[in-house]
Amino acid sequence: MGKVITRFPPEPNGYLHIGHAKAAIVDFEYARMYNGKFILRFDDTNPEHASLEFYDAQKQDLLWLGIKWDQEYNTSDHLETHYKLAEQLIDQGDAYICRCPPEMMKESRFHSKSCSCKNTHPGDAKDMWRDLVTSGKQGAILRLRGDMQSANTAMRDPALFRIIDAAHPLKGTKYRMWPTYDFAGAIEDSISGVTHPFRTKEYELRDEVYFHILSLLKLRKPHLMEFARLSIEGMPVSKRKIKPLIEQGLVSGYDDPRLPTLRGLHRRGILPEAIKQFVFSQGISKVESQVTFSLVEACNRKILDPVVKRYFFVPNPMKLFVKNASKRTVHLKFHPNVDLGERTLDTHNVFFVPRDDIMKMNEGDIFRLKDLMNVKIKKIGDEITGEHAGDAVLPGTAKIQWTTEKNIAIKILVSGLLVDNNEEFNPKSLTQVDGVVEDTLSAVKNGEIVQFERFGIVRIEKDKAGSLIGIFAHK
RNA sequence: GCUCCUAUAGUGUAGCGGCCAAUCAUUUCGCCCUUUCGAGGCGAAGACUCGGGUUCGAAUCCCGAUGGGAGCACCA
Secondary structure: OOOOEEEEOOOOOOOOEHHHHHHHHHHHHHHHHOOOEEEEEEOOOOOOOOOHHHHHHHHHHHHHHOOOOOEEEEHHHHHHHHHHHHHHHHHOOOEEEEOOOHHHHHHHHHOOOOOHHHHOOHHHHHHHHHHHHHOOOOOOEEEEOOOOOOOOHHHOOOEEEEEOOOOEOOOEOOOOEEEOHHHHHHHHHHHOOOOOOEEEHHHHHHHHHHHHHHHHOOOOOOOOEEEOOEEEOOEOOOHHHHHHHHHOOOOOOOOOOOOOEHHHHHHHOOOHHHHHHHHHHHOOOOOOEEEOHHHHHHHHHHHHHHHOEEEOEEEOEEEEEEEOOOOEEEEEEOOOOOOOOEEEEEEOOEEEEEHHHHHOOOOOOEEEEOOOEEEEEEEEOOOEEEEEOOOOOOOOOOEEOOEOOOEEEEEEEEEOOOEOOOOOEOOOOEEEEEEEEEHHHHHOOOOOEEEEOOOEEEEEEEOOOOOEEEEEEEO
């Protein structure tokens, strides 16, 4: 038994999203499981789509995910080989040049009718092919001699090569005949030694084409495996849907935290490990499903909870004056039951507390400034006046978060579902919560993930001006 | 229209002919614990799409219906 070889073959035409992540993780982990090899292959066979920036961007996205490849190459590097194999097919009479216009071809394929181009002698076909490769001739493609009567429409003489005169980001204008997915995918999987190519199940009908091409060329046949595409409720994955939202300014970019792009998820504070666990929990079944994002959140929370520092966050702050509160210095633990260290706060008699919490209380009630002291409310107006009501924890009192006068303003962006059930943009998909946090938060690094008690997991960003933005991940 | 794939709780998922009055996670709700409405512990709720067949025995195999998805590109 040879060793297992898998591959992840993205087209370098955009940023990777969680759907790609599923494929990449499956490919990568499958190879690892069998101590095999994992290849990263850029399927850059369409110069109109491939773009230089994305070769690198996609690699960065993969590295962030924790995926490392044993080999990397571009399908465009193998075009000479593809040409050779194409000529072999022509020589064998298994491929021919077709000059029919696209609409006509579509028609004839639909009605299982062959065209006269199919009768071209292989020798002539080869001349025509060479002509196409070298000259500027237009209006022809190389087609597989398949089976026009096949019930599988993919088998009805599919295109193998077509002319694309656009400049390729890596190869420039060196080539003009570019292989289609059917041809390139089969050839590359076979010659690069891939043993277990995974792909999503919308390609199932093309399996027959894949194996047919390899049979004709007497090339090794890998073991194709298919799984269902991943879709998440309220989070469109396709470029077609995301791009307009960006262009209209409805989302901030490909790293908008509402997006299921890897960059968006990163920004939202979703860990690569959580994505991996989530993908594993999904498995590789062929069942169409629409997953709730809360499954991702649950994985993330489980990882983050024991390692993330707790801070006090006060949304919609209200000023509180506590009579006869003395100055003191308190040490607060960063985590209730894991030793993550502590921070030190100096307090006196002025605090800020969440408005919503106060609104639920009445004058005369006693609440607790968590980890500090109890306060009896004397008066609620624009500000609150209270008095110190002891330090011992009283059972049943509300424990609320607070800051002193030394605090920092922060705005928190809370992501909701980007689109509704009809795939219409949800204008309320991003909401903002303003508040203040302890000034100890200034010690937090840009990009660090913390938990604001009673609020949720938040990833902290510091902009150029030094002001704080929190990206809400989840509860 | 034709072809293919698919069908287990609200959402996912395990199950490969008997150990299934069905696993695990998530969700929601209780209780315990806790100086967070978080985490953790315990518990509850909740499913084999339908109809035939094969079999001593079917969630599991076969057929059909129905629902969902995909393909019928010179995109991948």
